[in-house]
Amino acid sequence: MTEIELAEKAIRGDDQAFLQLISENKEALYRTALAYLKNEEDALDAVQEVTMRAYEKIKTLRMPEYAKTWLIRIMMNHCRDILQRRKRYVLEETVFDMEGISDDFTYLEVEEALRHLSENDRQLVHLKYLHDIKIKDIADMTSTPEGTVKTRLYKAVKSLRLFFEGKEENRLDGRGKKIEEVERGN
Template sequence: MTEEILVKQAIKGDEEAFLTLIHSYEEALYRTAISYLKNEGDALEAIQEVTYRAYRSIKTVKEPAYFKTWLIRIMMNYCRDVIKKSKREVFEERILNIQGITEDFTFLEVEEALLSLSDYERELLHLKYFEDVKIKDISVMWNTPEGTIKTRLHKALRALRAGFEEKGEVKRV
């Protein structure tokens, strides 16, 4: 059965179709949650909450072809709400070293660089590069022209690069 047929059935109230869809996107939901929340327990809780929210509002899906995008958007909004509520802070490498943890902290540098971007830029980069959502789909989801999305994506990447160049991490010729 195709995804669109499953989505249409789920919108009509078919619980099995809904569960099939959720299971097929479970990994994408987990990756999104872990990239925002940085904690496996919180990510698993986020998946449960987003599944509930999606089930509750499945009838609001306007275009079945964009179900995955709709679902990821719910996850991103939920994660942002959780972060705002808990006012989390990013640990610096020296704090982790004090605790005796010695690992490769490149991911922290990337996270720190991403935090220097606006929420909009972070979401755009996440959708495009972590969830592999097409620019066309992002433009439909955000009701923004494709050209504008491409321009904003280019600016976000340039800002991210500039953050690394300031630290001396990346030198582009």
């Protein structure tokens, strides 16, 4: 049975279909929770909470083809709520596959770069590059025109690229000298 068929049955009240839908998406939900919460126990709790929330609201899912996106969105909102209560915001240790951004930066540098983006832009980058969700689906999910999503993603990636280019120019070797100075023999 396809995910769309499962979602349609779950919307009509089929508990088994709902459980199978959750089962097929539990890894994506867990990864999302872990990305936000940075703690395995908290992530597992979040998956349970989101499962309950989704079960209670499954009849509000208007487009069954976006069931996975809908579930991830619920998880992201839940995690943001948790983090707001804790007064901190962190993202998953991930190397994003974006052209022009070297993957030899540390987790902390990636996290620092992402903190320079607005929360909405971080969310777009997270959806597009971590979950590989299509721009059209992101646009539908956020009720934003596709062109706007593309523009915001372009600007976010450009901002990250500029951040990393600045970092690359100022990287130090083990003795505190700029790498470019070491290469020139200074």
